[in-house]
Amino acid sequence: MSSQAWLNEPVARAAAWSLATILFYLLAKRIYRFHPRWWLMPLAVAPALLGTLAFVLHEPYRDYIRGTGWLVAMLGPATVAFAVPIYEQRVLIRRYWAFLLAGMVMGSLTAMASSWALASVLGIDGELRLSLLPRSISTPFAMEVSGEIGGVPELTAVFVVLTGIIGAALGDILLARLPLRSKMARGALFGVGAHGAGTARANQIGREEGAIAGLVMVLVGLMNVAIAPLFMYLMNW
Amino acid sequence: MFIGRFVILLRRRIQRSLVLQIALVGAFWLAGEGIVRAVGLPLPGAIIGMALTLAALCWGGLDIGTVKRGADWFMAEMLLFFIPAVLAVLDHHEFLGPLGVKLFAVIFVSTAAVMYVTALTVDLCLRWRERHELASLVE
Numbered sequence: 001m002s003s004q005a006w007l008n009e010p011v012a013r014a015a016a017w018s019l020a021t022i023l024f025y026l027l028a029k030r031i032y033r034f035h036p037r038w039w040l041m042p043l044a045v046a047p048a049l050l051g052t053l054a055f056v057l058h059e060p061y062r063d064y065i066r067g068t069g070w071l072v073a074m075l076g077p078a079t080v081a082f083a084v085p086i087y088e089q090r091v092l093i094r095r096y097w098a099f100l101l102a103g104m105v106m107g108s109l110t111a112m113a114s115s116w117a118l119a120s121v122l123g124i125d126g127e128l129r130l131s132l133l134p135r136s137i138s139t140p141f142a143m144e145v146s147g148e149i150g151g152v153p154e155l156t157a158v159f160v161v162l163t164g165i166i167g168a169a170l171g172d173i174l175l176a177r178l179p180l181r182s183k184m185a186r187g188a189l190f191g192v193g194a195h196g197a198g199t200a201r202a203n204q205i206g207r208e209e210g211a212i213a214g215l216v217m218v219l220v221g222l223m224n225v226a227i228a229p230l231f232m233y234l235m236n237w
Numbered sequence: 238m239f240i241g242r243f244v245i246l247l248r249r250r251i252q253r254s255l256v257l258q259i260a261l262v263g264a265f266w267l268a269g270e271g272i273v274r275a276v277g278l279p280l281p282g283a284i285i286g287m288a289l290t291l292a293a294l295c296w297g298g299l300d301i302g303t304v305k306r307g308a309d310w311f312m313a314e315m316l317l318f319f320i321p322a323v324l325a326v327l328d329h330h331e332f333l334g335p336l337g338v339k340l341f342a343v344i345f346v347s348t349a350a351v352m353y354v355t356a357l358t359v360d361l362c363l364r365w366r367e368r369h370e371l372a373s374l375v376e
Contacts, residue, residue, distance in 0.1 A: 022317065024320075029316075042316050043319060050320065051327050055327075060328075061328040062328075065325070071321050072319075072321050074318045076266045077259075077311055078311040079283035079286070079287055080262055080283055080287045081262055081308035081309075081312050083290035083304075085308075085312075087301065090295075099363060099366075103355045103356070103359040103362075104355070106355060110347075111351045114347040114350045115343060119343050122339045124336075124343065132344070132347075135347075136351055139322070144279070158326055158332075161322050161326065163348055164319060166341075167352070170352060171352060178356060178357070182360055184359055188355050188359045189355055189356035193351045193355060194352075197316070203313075203315070221284075225279075
C-alpha cells in the first residue's frame with residue numbers, strides 16, 4: 001500500500017501520466033518510423049497502449065485528463081505555429097484562394113449532407129445525428145457549431161477526435177489512389193477532411209501540403225461557425 | 238539608437254535558440270487568448286494568436302527566422318497533443334457495440350466523401366485554369 005501512496009498525490013499523478021503519454025508517443029513514433037503502415041500510426045497506437053494501461057490501473061478518464069490536459073492545451077500554440085507556413089506560401093495562396101474556397105465550400109456541404117444522410121439510413125437520429133454534423137472541423141469550432149444547431153458539444157468532441165484518427169489514415173489511402181496533380185489538392189484534402197490531425201499528417205508529407213492544410217483547417221472552421229445559424233434557419237423552415 | 242541595437246541583439250539571440258522561439262510562439266498564443274477574453278470574442282484564442290503572428294510577419298517587421306524553428310517544433314510534435322483527447326473515447330461505453338459500429342461507418346464513409354470531393358474540386362479548378370491559360374497562349 002505504501003509503495004502506491006505517492007500515486008495519490010495529484011501532482012505526482014499528473015506528472016506520471018504526462019510522462020507515460022510522452023513516452024508512449026515517442027515509442028509509437030519509433031514503431032511507425034520502422035513500420036509505416038496506416039494501422040500502426042502513432043495517433044492509434046499510443047492511445048491504445050495508454051488506454052490499456054489506464055484500464056489495468058483502473059484510472060478513470062476524468063483523472064487522466066486532469067493530469068494531461070496541459071498537453072491538449074498545447075494544440076493552441078501548435079495552431080498559432082501554422083502562421084509560419086501560411087506566411088511562406090502566401091504567394092501561392094493569394095493566387096489560388098478562389099480554388100481553395102471552392103474546395104472548402106464543397107467539402108463542408110459534403111460533410112454535413114453525407115453525415116445527415118448516412119446517419120438517417122442507419123437509424124441514428126435526434127441529438128446524436130446533429131452532433132455528427134460538424135465533426136470535420138477542429139474541436140473548438142465543432143463544439144460551438146454543435147451547440148448552435150442543437151447537438152451535444154461533448155459528443156461532437158469525441159466524433160471530432162475519431163474523425164481525426166480515421167481521416168489521417170484514410171487520407172494516406174486516398175492519396176495513393178486518387179490521380180491528384182497538385183500539392184494544393186492534397187493539402188486541402190487533409191485540412192477540410194480531418195482538421196488538426198489531418199494537418200499534422202499533411203505537414204509530414206510536405207511543407208506546402210502542411211501550409212495549405214493549416215490554412216484551410218482554420219478557414220473551414222470559421223466558415224462553419226458563420227453558416228451554422230443559416231443552416232438552422234433552413235432546417236426549421 | 239539604443240533601442241534599435243537592443244532589438245537587433247534580441248533578434249539574433251532568439252534566432253539561435255529553439256527554446257526562446259517556442260516561448261515566442263507561446264507568447265503569441267497567450268496574447269490571442271488574452272484578447273479573446275478581454276473583448277469577449279466568440280472565437281478560439283489560438284486563431285487570434287495565429288492572425289496576430291501572421292500580421293506581425295507581414296506588416297509588423299517580425300523576422301521569420303525568430304519563429305520558424307519554434308513553429309516547426311510545435312507542428313512536428315502536434316500529434317502528441319491529440320493523444321490525451323483520443324482517450325476520451327474510453328469514457329463512452331455506449332459506443333461499444335452496434336451503435337459504435339454504425340457511428341464508425343458514418344464517420345468513415347462521410348470523411349472519405351469529404352476528402353474526395355474537396356481534393357477533386359481543387360484539382361479540377363486547377364486543371365480548368367491550366368487549360369484556360371494554355372488556350373490563351375495558343376491564341
